[in-house]
Amino acid sequence: MIDVRVLRDDPDVIRAAQKRRGESDAIVDSLIGAEERRRSSIGTYEALRAEQKQLGKLIPRAEGEQKQQLLAQTKELSDRVKAAEATQAAAAAELDDLLRALPNLASPEAPAGGEDDFVTLEEVGTPRDFAAEGFQPRDHLELGQMLGAFDVERGAKVSGARFYYLTGVGAQLEMALTNMAMTRASEWGFTPMIPPALVKPRAMEGTGFLGQAADDVYYLPKDDLYLVGTSEVPLAAYHSDEILDAEQMPLRYAAFSPCFRREAGSYGKDTRGIFRVHWFDKVEMFIYTTLEASYAQHEQLLAWEKQWLDALELPYRVIDVAAGDLGASAIRKFDCEAWIPAQGKYREVSSASNCTQFQARRLDIRVRGEHGTVPAATLNGTLVAMPRTIIAILENHQLANGSVRVPAALRPYLQDRDVIEPLS
RNA sequence: GGAGGUGUCGCAUAGUGGCCUAGUGCGCCCGCCUGCUAAGCGGGUUGAGGAUGAAACCUCUCGCGGGUUCAAAUCCCGCCACCUCCGCCA
Structure with missing residues (x-):
């Protein structure tokens, strides 16, 4: 598995290494897309989760009608958190699968070819x-x-x-x-x-x-x-x-x-x-x-x-x-x-x-x-x-x-x- | 293969649903004090990810994975590892 940062910083290095192996570099674009989806889905999930934790802390201190209102609010939020977490996990798994499918970056010193x-x-x-x-x-x-x-x-x-x-x-x-x-x-x-x-x-x-x-x-x-x-x-x-x-x-x-x-x-x-x-x-x-x-x-x-x-x-x-x-x-x-x-x-x-x-x-x-x-x-x-x-x-x-x-x-x-x- | 038990920060332990943002001791690191060392005092001490020019900050991490719940170290299910006993066996 390669360093994900190479994907963001210098994807051409990966393309060149794939070519030296005689393999397609199409996977690089899939990787870049998957990496972006992973990051954005993490952002969405973490924001929702932070909100859920904040509200959760208020509940034990709340009383009566206010408490009921909070419970209803967090219950709704809970579903969104779960959905966002699933999306995030799927995006992470997709990136991981692609990363694991990619061979190591062939050294520039290794002769090109088969x-x-x-x-x-x-x-x-x-x-x-x-x-x-x-x-x-x-x-x-x-x-x-x-x-x-x-x-x-x-x-x-x-x-x-x-x-x-x-x-x-x-x-x-x-x-x-x-x-x-x-x-x-x-x-x-x-x-x-x-x-x-x-x-x-x-x-x-x-x-x-x-x-x-x-x-x-x-x-x-x-x-x-x-x-x-x-x-x-x-x-x-x-x-x-x-x-x-x-x-x-x-x-x-x-x-x-x-x-x-x-x-x-x-x-x-x-x-x-x-x-x-x-x-x-x-x-x-x-x-x-x-x-x-x-x-x-x-x-x-x-x-x-x-x-x-x-x-x-x-x-x-x-x-x-x-x-x-x-x-x-x-x-x-x-x-x-x-x-x-x-x-x-x-x-x-x-x-x-x-x-x-x-x-x-x-x-x-x-x-x-x-x-x-x-x-x-x-x-x-x-x-x-x-x-x-x-x-x-x-x-x-x-x-x-x-x-x-x-x-x-x-x-x-x-x-x-x-x-x-x-x-x- | 069968029965039972255990799994929390480097180590040892506390924690049985919400002030756990995981406490305490030991070890380790930094500092203070100090002829030197020890003791004492103060602070720090898992790892991963996101955000940022860099930070502050945010999320995850109590063997692993699911589930219940507004909320899980804590309740439920599955798995793994280790320990004890029985059976089998080189």
Whole structure:
């Protein structure tokens, strides 16, 4: 949710941001109209209500005929107050609905356009030349089967397409990555968290996932609860309805949680292996700070993500995601894409978003500082999403015989093994 | 799942239809007093919105949402959270 004052003071900023996203700016005029109706209806209601309160004070002191007259007068006024209040509430709700439908204002620095209009900021590391090494790289599914790292057939048997079991060394890899990520994160000043993966509508709506992304979200109607697609949701809602102390900023949390995604509309896309799945585990970083500090925190978040991929010795590139592909909450987003040898391309493994005050306004999270109490800024970034990271490790560090070299930084978390071997 | 209880300002409490414009104590902030500290004295101390050049000012906020009434912290209904007990359960 954006600041209503921008509507009055500088609506062209909103129009420009909508255009960068490739979306219609017609909503801006609706917003302006709704905002005016809200203000005028508040004025009407409050004037009537003040009159009602004044008269009400006279009643207990009045006697006889005068009292009867006052009662008749206030009774009539009471109906008008009720009507004015209803009008005012409806106008406020209309404005709120429109405001919540509007995505965050895409940063002028975010490239304009859609999914393909990203800008590559840098490429780190060099993809291996398997031809020069004299063998054809296997893809992650083949490697996973040789190593006994996961089982997609039985995943489909038990839960359906896009489900899997992590098995043997695959399960161990997830635990190792989790422990390594949590260790790193706490060294960086993040509080480790294990949050609930089922949340109320407020949390899901407040983080901006019930807009265009709603089709991708699992919902349990019997309990009116949502399965989170990322622990960004319970972490953002963690401090909802709270006023935080500016001195304590930034607050940093790193959460391990399962993530559930319906993947609606992705039929036939990435169907092989465990690249695109309905459930996976992830360690997510989340930061509460002030708007002013958020830009630097965003860079810092990206720096940590890069440090993580460096530690895993994976080649990757960083892209500046285009405005149309930001999602509702972010003004700017950097994705890290690891090189996937069998696909011959870079694929997203992590993402860092600055949501500025968008989520905090919806969830009513404020920061009290020297210059008053203002909405907090929130940022989120992936530290490690399990299946894709496991894919990247297996494919990039594979050896000719199907073994996989364990990157040095991960070895302490994997029984000091330097290589994982095929089953037989 | 069943039965009962509780929910008021940062904390603790008072308040059972109209002088509640929510009192008091503690904590916190400012000032006075004071070798220093404490005590004492005086003042301030929820949040949101509207109005204004800025104020004064006005409205809302007693877990949340409805209702009754001229008038609701107070009465009624629904929901939520917490506590106690029973059942079930990892």
